[in-house]
Amino acid sequence: MKITYGSRKMKIDPQKPADLSAQIAQAIRDAIVSGKLIVDERLPSEAELSDQFNVSRPTVREALKRLAAQSLIRTQRGATGGAFVNRLGFEDAYTQQITTSTLLLSMNAVSFDTACEARYALERACAPLSAHRRTADQLATMRAEIFRQAQPGLTDEAFCASDVAFHRALVDGAGNPVLSYQLAGAVEAMQPLMNMITFTARSREEIIVLHTQIADALENRDGDRVDATLVKLENYTRKLAQDVAQQRRKPA
Amino acid sequence: MKITYGSRKMKIDPQKPADLSAQIAQAIRDAIVSGKLIVDERLPSEAELSDQFNVSRPTVREALKRLAAQSLIRTQRGATGGAFVNRLGFEDAYTQQITTSTLLLSMNAVSFDTACEARYALERACAPLSAHRRTADQLATMRAEIFRQAQPGLTDEAFCASDVAFHRALVDGAGNPVLSYQLAGAVEAMQPLMNMITFTARSREEIIVLHTQIADALENRDGDRVDATLVKLENYTRKLAQDVAQQRRKPA
DNA sequence: AATTTTCATTTGTCTGACATTTAAAAGTCT
DNA sequence: AGACTTTTAAATGTCAGACAAATGAAAATT
Structure with missing residues (x-):
């Protein structure tokens, strides 16, 4: 050169x-x-x-x-x-994307609602594509993560990690590496915020039900139902976060 | 420390x-x-x-x-x-996001279709939010860019740059900084790929019509129509790229 | 009291040296 | 001649010490 x-x-x-x-x-x-x-x-x-x-x-x-x-x-x-x-591979790009997003969220007092809205808006963008293209393998991954989430003695952190893995499989199902790369940040960067939520047995149950509905819908290649269930999941997640915030204000 | x-x-x-x-x-x-x-x-x-x-x-x-x-x-x-x-601000994060995305696309032989699909999928995720929340200012920005796109002696590069500005205003209309940050890469990184297209007067006209429809729909806060028009725009863009590819294969 | 000067601290840069790694070249033995 | 070993050269990795430049605080002066 x-x-x-x-x-x-x-x-x-x-x-x-x-x-x-x-x-x-x-x-x-x-x-x-x-x-x-x-x-x-x-x-x-x-x-x-x-x-x-x-x-x-x-x-x-x-x-x-x-x-x-x-x-x-x-x-x-x-x-x-x-x-x-260096050939900037997707893996390297993922990693950079995730660290940047995580720092951005943690350093700028981004509200849970804002981050949550962004994440689910983007994830819903994948729903129709994923319903079309998801492989059997990706579906199996999601089922496996749902199974893991149903285990009793799971810590909150492990539950969140499994949640992230589930959603990444959903995103990867779209079969578009550019999309997967873009969403890696949105999904993974949410994890620290999600970790602030303590999941009761009841709320885990509810989430697992919704995850199962999503997997079922993907199995039937029903994009609309995936989308609708993601909306439900978003609403439920935001409600959980609100409860936590309320509980902290009035700890008695 | x-x-x-x-x-x-x-x-x-x-x-x-x-x-x-x-x-x-x-x-x-x-x-x-x-x-x-x-x-x-x-x-x-x-x-x-x-x-x-x-x-x-x-x-x-x-x-x-x-x-x-x-x-x-x-x-x-x-x-x-x-x-x-350093407080990692949104501006710095944008910049990093854009350079990473641009390099990723240019170094990995990502097809136009793949990148285009990802971009419009993400942009459509903003449509309903933007229809709700867009400010008068953002709408004015979009109208101004449409006006610029209609100028005669505009180079292809300038047309593309204006196109990017238009779409960024659309994304910013969602009023979610996390979303804006995530999409900065998707929108801006497409520009080098878009620059490979030579826009005829006819195709510019068509794009401007669609842009105007999007602006009108946003003005009326009609998210569904924004979404539908974005789909049309995506299809038209992909068709243009296909024509270019075909023309190159058979240059006679 | 206000201004100027001095000064210590810290980053920015340079020079020169040695250690370590690595592959190719040279040498040696069968 | 061919296979193996040794040497060597080139490159990055690391270190030590030095000086320049910037900058705010302390000291001196008006």
Whole structure:
């Protein structure tokens, strides 16, 4: 590669002398996004980059670490090593999406209702597609999670985790990886908020009934019924959260 | 803060001696996500962190740059400077979401149909909410973008950009910031794919008609009609893309 | 009391060095 | 000649020490 821009060496804005590593990271990021650097292409060695950008190696390294944090590059040691443009896979994208969403929710005092509304609105978008395309495997996963949710001594955390797994199977049923990626954040980021709810045996029972109805509807490829049941589930979840909030205000 | 973990100094896994900076970044990241470090809290100075983790300052700095790349911390020079836990705002989250989504689509040979299906499925999820809650301001934005789209000498890129602005106003109309954040990626990441389509005067006209119908339906708070028109728009968009693909196969 | 100066702290950057990993090249033995 | 071992070169990973630059607080001055 070159990372050239007009002349032989890439220019970095001399107006903003602060944060050289950020500028270099941006220059390389641009080269990747714009397609000047393609997947699996090797970047110049750190020494060469130091030369090209006229900075020291530690500065180049800081820039590369920034890119590595975004999974834009991967590094490999050894004779044929170096930094390579990373193929951003769906798995990596999921992970980033989830951590960003989780932080966003926890740091911005997003209300349970707002998050819940967003999550179910998005999930309902998957319902018709999932009814059409869900595989037997995905249906089996959902049944298995429902079975797990019915186990007695299950902790609230484990119940929530199983709930997330159930809903992910529902989303994956749409057979659209882009959709699955987008919703990973919405579904998973809700878990910390859901964990604040203590599920009574009664409420678990109710949720399991609704989950079973969803699975049944998917089995019959009845998208409308999936959608209607998701609405019920949303309403019930919000009611549970309200009860918890009320109970905390008046703990007597 | 402490970043302690049991004893006074945080332990980092001695099993994986490679990539110390990644381990340190993860340790601090965990401290932030778990709430041990709260927003705006100052981290120890780089020198102190070097001591705590028993590594050199450059290594600590690489770790901090990783976190800065994820907008988890910000740094400030000077006597009272240092690294501070950053409040991840919706703006930062949007940006990250968009770059990740764009890269994901461009690097994984996602078909136009798949991306398009995901985008419209998600957008339709906003339709009923937007019909309820859209403000006069958001409606005005949409009308203005429609007006712009009707200008003659508009380039395809500018037309696409206006299209994105129109759809973002629609999404924002739902009045749910979490939803807006989630959909930012889906809508914006489509733009590079949309740019591959060359819009004839005829097809622009058709799109503008549909956009106008959507705006009218939102004005009347008719969610069902917004949804129905979005379906039409999706079908039309996919048809346009198919025509382009066919034209390329048989360029005579 | 207000202003200016000094100063200590902290991040940003550079230089140079050594350790570690890795694959290819060179060498050695059968 | 072919298979195995050793050497070597290139690259990242890490460290130590130093200086520059920014910045707010303390000290000195008016």
